[in-house]
C-alpha cells in the first residue's frame with residue numbers, strides 16, 4: 001500500500017502527465033523529439049532531481065516516489081519516461097552513491113535543475129549483455145587521464161551534458177579492470193557519432209558516442225580504480241526498477257485505451273466489452289498491471305530501506321516489461337484494425353513496450369540474475 005505522501009506524489013504526477021505530457025505524445029513520436037518547453041516543465045516539477053538531496057538542489061524524495069513519477073510520466077509518453085529514468089537512476093544515482101563531496105557539489109545541482117541531463121555509457125558496438133568484454137580504455141597520463149573508445153545505444157546521448165562512463169584502466173578479458181568515470185560531454189574529443197532511428201520511444205535519443213583522446217581531470221574517477229563493474233551493476237539494479245516503472249506506465253496507457261474502446265465499439269448489437277472474448281483480455285490486462293505495480297513497489301521499498309534488492313529489481317523489470325508487451329499486444333487486438341493504424345495510440349504503445357524487454361538488461365539477463373540469487377540462497 002502506498003503511504004499518504006506517496007499517494008499525493010502519484011496524484012500530482014498523474015495530473016501533470018494528463019495535462020502536460022500525454023497531449024504531446026503523438027507529436028513526440030512523430031517528430032522524434034521532446035519539445036524544450038516540456039523539459040522546462042518537468043524540471044520545474046523537480047523531476048530531474050527527484051531523489052537528489054535538497055542540499056544539492058533536488059527534491060530529496062525516495063525511490064518509491066521516483067518509480068511513481070516514472071510510471072506516471074511514461075503513461076503519458078514513454079520517451080519522456082525513459083529520459084527521466086536514465087537521467088535519474090543511471091547518471092544521478094551513481095554520482096550520489098559513489099561520488100566524492102567535490103563531485104557531488106560539482107554535478108548534482110546542474111543535474112537537479114535539468115540543465116545537466118545525464119547518460120550512462122556501458123554498452124559498446126560489440127558489447128551488450130557482457131560488459132566485462134568492453135574495450136574502451138582510460139590511460140593514466142600522470143596529471144590527467146585519457147579516454148578512448150566508443151559506446152553504443154546510449155539513452156539521452158544526444159542531450160546529455162554529463163556521462164557516467166565505464167572503461168578499462170587495466171587491459172583484461174573480463175570485468176576486473178573496469179573503472180567508472182564522470183565525463184563532461186562538452187569536453188574536446190567527445191562526439192555524438194550517430195542517433196539511432198528506432199521502432200519505438202522515438203522521442204528519446206539513443207546515440208553512439210565516440211571518445212577520442214578525451215582529457216579527463218584526475219578527479220573524474222568515480223569510486224575506486226578497477227571497481228567500476230560493481231558501480232555498473234549496482235546502478236543497473238536501480239535502473240531496472242525505473243524501466244519496470246516505464247513498462248508499467250506503457251501497460252496502463254495501453255489498457256486504458258483498450259477498455260475505453262471496448263465500451264464504445266459496437267459489434268453483434270452491443271459494445272464489445274459485453275463479449276467474453278474481450279472481458280478475458282480486460283481481466284488479464286488488469287491483473288498483470290496490478291502484479292507489475294506490486295513487484296515495483298516491493299523492490300522500491302527494499303531499496304528505500306537499504307535492504308538487498310538486486311533480485312527483486314530484476315523480477316519487477318522482467319515481469320513488468322513482459323506484461324507491458326503482452327498488454328500492448330492485447331490492446332492492439334482489442335481495437336482490431338483500429339489498433340494497427342496511427343489514428344489510435346494503441347500501435348505506439350505496442351512499439352514503445354518492446355524496448356523494455358531489451359534495455360538495462362534483456363529478459364534473459366534478468367532471468368540469469370534471478371536464478372543466480374535463488375540458487376545462492378538455496379545453497
Ligand code: CAA
Pocket residue numbers: 086120122123128129130131132153154155175229230233234236237310358359360361362365368369
Ligand atoms: N551488485 C553488486 N555487485 C555485483 C552485482 C550487483 N548487482 N552483480 C554482480 N556483482 C559483482 C559480483 O559479486 C562479482 O564480484 P566479485 O568480483 O567480488 O566476485 C562481480 O560483480 C562479477 O559478477 P558476475 O560473475 O556475476 O559477473 P558476470 O560477468 O557473470 O555478469 C551479468 C553478470 C548479470 C550477466 C551482468 O554482466 C549483467 O547484468 N549484464 C547485462 C548488462 C546490461 O544490463 N546492459 C545494458 C545496460 S546499458 C543500457 O541499457 C543503455 C541505456 O542507456 C539505457
